[in-house]
Amino acid sequence: MQTIAIRAARAVQFVLGIIGALLGTFYSAKYTAITRRLGLPRVADSAKRGFVIVEIDGLSYPHLQAAMSLGYAPYIQRLIERDEFALHQWKTGLPCTTPAAQAGIMYGNNDDIPAFRWYDKAAEQLVVCKLPGTVKSIQDRISANREGILKGGSSVMNMFDGDASLSMFTLAALHRKRFFESVRGLGFLVLFILNPFRTLKMFALAIWEYLTDVAQSIWARWKKHQPLPLEWGFAFLRVFSNVILREIQTFAVLVDIYRGAPAIYTTYYGYDELAHRYGPLSKPALHALRAIDSRIRQIDNLRRRGLHRAYDLYVLSDHGMTPSVPFTHQYGQTLGEFIRECLGGRLKLNEAAGTEEQGAFQTIYLMEELRVIESNLSPPLTHIPRKLRQLVARRVVFNLDDEGTWDPLRRTDIVVRNSGSLSHVYLNVTPRQMDISEVAVFYPNLMSDLAAHEGIWLVVGREQQQVVILSKEGNITLDEDYQASRAYTVEGQDPLAALPNSRETAAQLNRVARFAHSGDLMLIGSYDPTLDSVCCFEQFWACHGGIGGPQESAFMLHNNATHWNLDRVAQATEIYPLFAQLYAR
Secondary structure, three states: OHHHHHHHHHHHHHHHHHHHHHHHHHHHHHHHHHHHHHOOOOOOOOOOOEEEEEEEOOOOHHHHHHHHHOOOOHHHHHHHHOOOEEEEEEEOOOOOOHHHHHHHHHHOOOOOOOOOEEEEOOOOEEEEOOOHHHHHHHHHHHOOOOOOOOOOOEEEOOOOOOOOOEEEOOHHHOOHHHHHHHHHHHHHHHHHHHOHHHHHHHHHHHHHHHHHHHHHHHHHHHHOOOOOOOOOOHHHHHHHHHHHHHHHHHHHHHHHHHHOOOEEEEEEOHHHHHHHHHOOOOHHHHHHHHHHHHHHHHHHHHHOOOOOOOEEEEEEOOOOOEEEEEHHHHHOOOHHHHHHHHHOOOOOOOOOOOHHHHHHHHHHHHHHHHHHHHHHOOOOOOHHHHHHHHHHHOOOOOOOOHHHOOOHHHOOOEEEEEEOOEEEEEEOOOOOOOEHHHHHHHOOOHHHHHHHOOOEEEEEEEEOOEEEEEOOOEEEEEOOOHHHHOOOEEEEOOOOOOOOOHHHHHHHHHHHHOOOOOOOEEEEEOEEOOOOEEEEOOOOOEEOOOOOHHHHEEEEEEEOOOOOOOOOOOOHHHOHHHHHHHOOO
16 A cells, blocks of 8 residues: 555656646746847856745735735745745834835845935925935935845836846836836836737736725725725726736746846735725735735746746735824824914014023023923923923023024924824924924924824934933933933833833834934824724825834745744844845855
């Protein structure tokens, strides 16, 4: 009986070998023709292993686990159950956004990327990480004297190119100096459309995706569910992101694997788009994840052929999502409108001549104003104006005429830049960053009013070499050496005490607050640990960028032969050396 079983196993192995050889021949013939038509060079066969990174934008570690248990990531689950791959959690750091994460992973540097959106006070320019020129300038800065992990390889559908030789639909590679590399994307699109089977498949999927969106919208409005679907145009964006781009980028990755590109990185954005609008475990988001899981299977199947190079596969996310309620939905106004309301009619401009008298009068006025604010507030909010009085009293109030850097007439000129549950507030009375004692001179009530609002958890600012975190429960002061000491001073109750790792969170806030382009004030939306939900400053029902919940939790799936300990990773920048060392070229 045992002999029969052995013979049967050998026969099956022989048949599978023949099938594998035939498939290898098929793939070689197919992709040889494709690369010739595209005019792409095939990299010479190499004994050195390459890698393929597939990023799923916005998928947290706990939400991936939940999706697998519900059957929406069957291929990823199969890889784990076969004991071929291991799934690990890692912390993305603050801000938990795609530009900060990809900059950290690809270059090991995400300094001064304070959010997805911010403001350059000195240049008076709005910055948003979705414009090619902007992303290219960021990449030029963070990549100085650094080598990206994709050097000589391929970047498909990313923000940064990681020094890839060929880039397709990559924002940083769309700059005019990289125009001829960007033409590759057009060539792929033309070839893709000329492929009848793939075009018909994509057309059918696009129709199905659009009809699905319409049906879900009608159902949600009929049942009056929250969140309600957004504008009708989102259905077309959904089809473009979840079908057309997804199929094109999968096709491109398959071609790059055949070519033997030494490093390949691609990002699927469909899950993130739908999770923002419907929730991280909503049916639309989970269906998008299942489609991505199917494309990972296609990529892995070709990778396993080892046609011209052996590849390691990595599936990871850049950050997670935390369920949220929009600030506007909950309070009937935007964050900017609330700040404008806080400033209405309560500020006075001192126009008296004489710089010394002006400074002295201003100090007295400010102290008295803060005392009045403190007397009108009920505990525990009284600690905020008291803290501000202490900070102002420790220093000489600045001279408004010095070097012409202050313009009190612009005290109502305020820029608010929101990224999920994180917001940067810029006060244009000066082109430089302001200390909170300086903010208190122009806006004595502002920080108290912000901290008292139910939708705002933390108000963060700087005071000389310190970072100060204010909240309605208490405040924290972090010294310049906090990154090393992890010791902070608390007045009142520790506002971070409810978090599982408050010291690490404080370190993240301390780091971002010191960025050159962070706001004069940083605001963090309120977090409810019982509901695991945050207040979002954008119109999203799940968001990321700030603190609280799964938004800070990313995952990585890698081969069991790769022994990486990700438990202590606290920043995306700590992922970079793992790839740089293992695949040094």
